[in-house]
Amino acid sequence: MAQRTDDAVSRALAAFRAGEPVLVHDFDDREGETDIVYPAGAVDPADVARLRNDAGGLVCVALSHDVAEAVDLPFLDGVIDHPTAAAHDLAYDDRSSFSLPVNHRDTFTGITDEDRALTISELSDAAEAALAGGYDAADFAADFRSPGHVNLLRGAPNLLADRKGHTELGLVLADAAGLPAAVVVCEMLDDESGAALSPAAARDYARRSDLVYVEGESIVERFA
Structure with missing residues (x-):
């Protein structure tokens, strides 16, 4: 089983490196x-x-804690001045990782495939620049506007040691693959029921699409 787990994570890393x-x-x-x-x-x-x-x-972009700090990204629940933000009562976590929704300033409405792709790819460049130094909140504001159509997520400071959400699982893969600390995450839903796609159906989709499927527990075992 350990070998199979390692194989799945290794294949996931190879896929990430290949884009x-x-x-x-x-x-x-x-x-x-x-x-x-x-x-x-x-x-x-x-x-x-x-x-x-x-x-x-x-469709969300998860950024590492260090990137979020460098460009002064808040947690969304900390800046919404409305009673709805007072308590989340999440059944699966202590708090939401949501930050601001943004568009790149070169987009039009921000929602088209082309616009969102531009925003997402530019967020990767911004993350790389922020970690290299010399790119701060003013630079980020010059490049992006909010509200927008790409939702940002803040990774936990110590990633899987602090939180084990898709935000952290994706960022750990990016880090291990030597890529910028910016990953896109999007939930898979079942067209018929509207519920979350079952693991069996997700594995079938991965097989049909020649993509890697990996369990979060396998990533935790490898990197936590």
Whole structure:
């Protein structure tokens, strides 16, 4: 079993390095969802179309804690001045990782496949620049506007040691693959029931699409 686990994670890392998406199931006792996860720098309009058509959930970009700190990204629940933000009562986590929704300033409406692909790829460049130094909140504001159509997520400071969501699972893969700390995550939904796609159906999709499917627990075993 350990060998099979290692093989799945190794194949996921190879896919990431090649700019390909992987399917990541978190945990049955958490969200119980499978996300399509991309390295943000590899996303083009056709990939956004795949996320819309084959996944159907919310298209988000997860950024590492260090990137979020460098460009002064808040947690969304900390800046919403409305009673709805007072308590989340999440059944699966202590708090949401949502930050601001953004568009790149070169987009038009921000929602088209082309616009979202541009925003996503530019977020990857921004993450790389932020970690290299010399790119701060003012630079980020010059490049992006909010509200927008790409939802940002803040990774936990110590990733899997602090939190084991798709945000952290994807960022760990990016880090291990030597890629910028920016990944796209989008939940896979079942067209018939509207519920989260079952792991069995997600594995079948991965086989038919020649993509890697990996369990979150396998990533935790390898890197936590």
